[in-house]
Amino acid sequence: MNVLEINNVSKRFGNLVAVRDVSLTVAPGELCAIIGPNGAGKTTFFNLISGYFPPTSGTITFDGQDITRLATHERVVRGMARTFQITEIFPELNVFENVRIAAEVASGYRLRPWINRAEAAKVHQHVEETLKLVGLETKTDRLVGELAHGDQRAAEIAMALALKPHLLLLDEPTAGMGDQETYQITRLIRRLHRDSNYTIVLIEHDMRVVFHLADRICVLDQGKMLAQGTPQEIAANEAVQAAYLGHAA
Amino acid sequence: MNAEQIRKLIILVAIWAALLLAPYWMAPLGGYTALATRVLVLGLAAMSLNFLLGFTGVLSFGHAAYFGLGAYGAGLTLKFLALSTPLALVAGMLLGGLCGAILGLLIVRRRGVYFAMVTIAFGQVFYYIAFQWSSLTGGDDGLRGFARQPIGLGLFKLDILTNADSFYYFVLFCFALAVGVMGFILRSPFGRTMIAIRENERRSRFLGIPVERHIWIAFTLSCFFMGFAGALYALVNNFADPRGLHYSQSGDFVMMAVMGGMRSFWGPLLGATVFVVLQDYLSSVTVNWMSFVGLLFVLVVLFFPRGLLGFFQRSKA
Secondary structure: OOOEEEEEEEEEEOOEEEEEEEEEEEOOOOEEEEEOOOOOOHHHHHHHHHOOOOOOEEEEEEOOEEOOOOOHHHHHHOOEEEEOOOOOOOOOOEHHHHHHHHHHHHOOOOOOOOOOHHHHHHHHHHHHHHHHHHOOHHHOOOEHHHOOHHHHHHHHHHHHHHOOOOEEEEEOOOOOOOHHHHHHHHHHHHHHHHOOOOOEEEEOOOHHHHHHHOOEEEEEEOOEEEEEEOHHHHHHOHHHHHHHHHHHO | OOHHHHHHHHHHHHHHHHHHOHHHHHHHHOOOHHHHHHHHHHHHHHHHHHHHHOOOOOOOOOOHHHHHHHHHHHHHHHHHHOOOHHHHHHHHHHHHHHHHHHHHHHHOOOOHHHHHHHHHHHHHHHHHHHHHOHHHHOHHHOEOOOOOOOEEEOOEEEOOOOOHHHHHHHHHHHHHHHHHHHHHHHOOHHHHHHHHHHHOHHHHHOOOOOHHHHHHHHHHHHHHHHHHHHHHHHHHHOOEOHHHHOHHHHHHHHHHHHHHOOOOOOHHHHHHHHHHHHHHHHOOOOOOHHHHHHHHHHHHHHHOOOHHHHHHHHHHO
């Protein structure tokens, strides 16, 4: 069964059609990259998948269930986690506290007025494992707002991972990063994909990152799906070169 | 324990020692026990408001409504239902909390200014009901004709009506109970989701927290605490005043919380202390006492945006 099946979704804002009849399926363990010029509708498409707003038409199926009309938090509970182009974190809490909130929600404790020692210990362990996975284990008591940009990104990814997702949506994970930080985050995503077998959909501007990571690339242009295929196929696709790679070069 | 925890423990011990010994140290400083009682009750109200404002990050400008409802609930219970102080407290708390729960359903979808406006509007509804329904509430004159009752403790009775010190310790006990529950909730997973919502609503939503539902719960809990404080206030005065429901009273609570420091648990108690003591002292000197309190408020907001307690903590650190 596919993790994600998107059938002909469109999103209209007044007269503007931001996303037009886009379909996409994502298989378990796959890493799918969405690329496209500015204003192609990539982030809108992401917002439709994650439930930030509902599509005007079309359906979205996640793990075999229709989630087209579900609210954001209900999608999260079903195993979908995302990060944002502009990092969304809890700046005045420390790294541990940031991830602990996600871990507690994932454990179903969000309404609990107390948790016992064993439960707290389990949450603690889960948080520490997650932080280790993203390489923040030495910075647990630093305030997230005071971390370097790359580490803030890693913290946001850690929060998403702590939710134990079946699908990870990453919106421009390397946006605004220098080479060194880009390299670190790329390596992290590669590890999550190859070693931990996460299913990932990401939006990315940096073509080096995309071609390095992706199993499959989807090209959006003016709200439409222009092409999909392996990195080799996309690199050879003339329509893509005309619409996108041509501009970039 | 690290230095930070030790410092917190010392502050905690100092606060409770000061509260426990208040009747002894206040008199030599020119205060009196009843003033300390007022500080506790209004401090509890400010802390209840801050449970929502400081820890969930939504500003209610109509919380006096639930405070006033608590007062009327307690007063009406003592006057018409039963001569029992504990029952009056429970009734006041329930009246404030349940009204908050119902109205909260309508309020929590709004944000920012709209949230504040809707809370004011609902608050004023209760003010006008209390003001107009004279046969039940005493209208503009307020609800009179009831008094707090001695508490039976098996072998002996605690005279809280005429003995100011006994009443102070009774209120302190109630205060400790409420504040204990508040602190407990804030340290729980649920409390942490409140702080998450305050810090970043969008992130909270994308962590799987149904934000509106959690704000509603926080709002309702805060109204229960507020109703409890209001019920205590009716016992303090043996009187319930419609002005206790008015939005200007809500404004006073916001002022106490902000002045004391809304990011800290104890800040609003400090704010309430400053407010109540200044009011007591200045109102015997000038009718324009509010100008001075207002001036202090402006200075605090301008120069110590984290409130008085935030300022003290920072200068120590």
